[in-house]
Amino acid sequence: xxxxxxxxxxxxxxTIADLLEAQDANPHxxxxxxxxxxxxxxxxxxxxxxxxxxxQEDLRELPGIxxxxxxxxxxxxxxxxxxxxxxxxxxxxxxxxxxxVPGIGPTLxxxxxxTLDVQSLEELERAAHxxxxxxxxxxxxxxxxxxxVALAGMLSRAAQRRAATGxxxxxDQDQPDVGTLLEVDAEYRRRAExxxxxxxxxxxxxxxxxxxxxxxxxEEDGWSFTALYSNTARAHDLDKTHDWVxxxxxxxxxxxxxxxxxxxxxxxxxxxxxxxxxTESKGYYEQQ
Numbered sequence: 001x002x003x004x005x006x007x008x009x010x011x012x013x014x015t016i017a018d019l020l021e022a023q024d025a026n027p028h029x030x031x032x033x034x035x036x037x038x039x040x041x042x043x044x045x046x047x048x049x050x051x052x053x054x055x056q057e058d059l060r061e062l063p064g065i066x067x068x069x070x071x072x073x074x075x076x077x078x079x080x081x082x083x084x085x086x087x088x089x090x091x092x093x094x095x096x097x098x099x100x101v102p103g104i105g106p107t108l109x110x111x112x113x114x115t116l117d118v119q120s121l122e123e124l125e126r127a128a129h130x131x132x133x134x135x136x137x138x139x140x141x142x143x144x145x146x147x148x149v150a151l152a153g154m155l156s157r158a159a160q161r162r163a164a165t166g167x168x169x170x171x172d173q174d175q176p177d178v179g180t181l182l183e184v185d186a187e188y189r190r191r192a193e194x195x196x197x198x199x200x201x202x203x204x205x206x207x208x209x210x211x212x213x214x215x216x217x218x219e220e221d222g223w224s225f226t227a228l229y230s231n232t233a234r235a236h237d238l239d240k241t242h243d244w245v246x247x248x249x250x251x252x253x254x255x256x257x258x259x260x261x262x263x264x265x266x267x268x269x270x271x272x273x274x275x276x277x278x279t280e281s282k283g284y285y286e287q288q
Contacts, residue, residue: 003046003048003049003052003077004048004076004077004080005046005048006040006041006043006046006047006048007041009040009047009048009073009076009077010037010038010040010041011037012072012076012082012085013033013034013036013037013040013069013072013073014033014034014037015085016033016072016082016084016085016088017030017031017033017034017037019085019088019089020033020088020217022198023088023198023200023215023216023217024197024198024217025217025226026217026219026224029217029224032064032066032068032069033069035063035064036062036064036065036069036073038064039062039063039064039065040062040065040073043062047059047062047073047077048077051073051074051077051078052077056070056074059073059074067252068250068252068255071255072084079100083097083100087226087248088200088215088226089200089202089203090200090201090202090203090204090213090215090228090231094109094112094113094118094119094120094232094234095109095110095112095113095114096109097109097120097121098112098113098121098124101121101124101147101150101151102146102150103143103146103147103150104147107138108136108138108139111136111137111138112124112127112133112136113232113233113234114233114234115135115136115137116132116133116136117234118132119230119232119244119246119257119259119275120246120256120257120258120259121151121257122175122256122257122258122276123259123275123276124147124151125148125151125152126276128144128147128148128151129148133147174256175249175256175258176220176221176223176225176249176258177280178274178277178280178281178283178284179284180220180221180223181247181249181258181260181274182260182272182274182281182284183220184218184220184225184227184247185227185245185247185260185272186272187216187218187227188214188216188227188228188245188247189245191214191216192214192216192229197214197215197216198214198215199211199212199213199214199215200213200215200228201213202231204231205231205233205236213228213229213231214228214229215227215228216228222251223249223250223251224249224250224251225247225248225249226247226248226249227245227246227247227248228245228246229241229242229244229245229246230244230245230246230259232244240261243261243262244259244260244261245259245260245261246258246259247259247260258274258275258276258277259274259275259276260272260273260274260275261273261275263278263281267282268281268282268285271285
């Protein structure tokens with residue numbers, strides 16, 4: 001894959017800034033991406049070379065390039081894609097996300113999305129540990145073990161600890177707490193229902209190119225959040241597009257994703273919970 005030029009990298013950062021601004025994101029975050037784009041375009045050396053040579057400190061010495069922007073640049077240089085850009089466009093499907101994991105690829109990524117009720121890398125990591133992934137055709141014991149190792153490297157330090165211990169439902173200090181996620185979910189659904197949010201026109205499952213998908217940016221407890229209804233094949237099949245809310249979060253370069261859904265059955269029947277963090281969700285309601 002050819003190395004992108006500084007101008008191409010700057011264009012990606014500028015496009016992200018445009019989308020954030022159009023979607024009413026925090027002006028400081030918009031400005032950060034615009035500053036980063038200008039810094040990359042003005043750089044005396046090829047930024048892609050810094051990434052390929054592992055010179056992360058040199059990359060972050062560029063004016064306005066912090067840990068978060070450096071991660072966006074590194075992903076684009078190494079893969080030719082930007083997950084953040086695709087999320088802002090409402091484009092990335094779970095299958096495409098899983099295909100980025102070494103050892104999975106497009107075919108198996110799509111099969112996981114069709115077989116298992118998982119939407120994020122964090123949920124995939126849990127499935128790799130609790131036996132569900134091994135039930136998917138094409139995943140034997142060795143491949144599942146390799147996926148665990150790959151995910152441990154891709155996810156946060158907390159995910160690496162879970163991979164080492166095999167524990168999948170312990171509180172994660174590198175993620176927002178459940179209460180914060182549920183508050184973001186409640187704010188998003190209230191504002192979406194009231195028609196207060198900008199809407200985007202995702203290309204997937206949208207033949208008429210209708211701008212129907214509300215998107216919200218907010219900040220809480222030092223985290224930046226982007227929330228939108230799930231636009232996955234499974235959400236459409238189960239008529240859950242206006243129930244499942246996907247929340248992307250980042251803080252100081254640490255990124256993650258959570259899905260909030262309505263629980264059916266059991267002691268939490270009818271309540272909103274964070275999928276994969278059911279124990280924490282139950283504890284949250286018990287304290288209310």
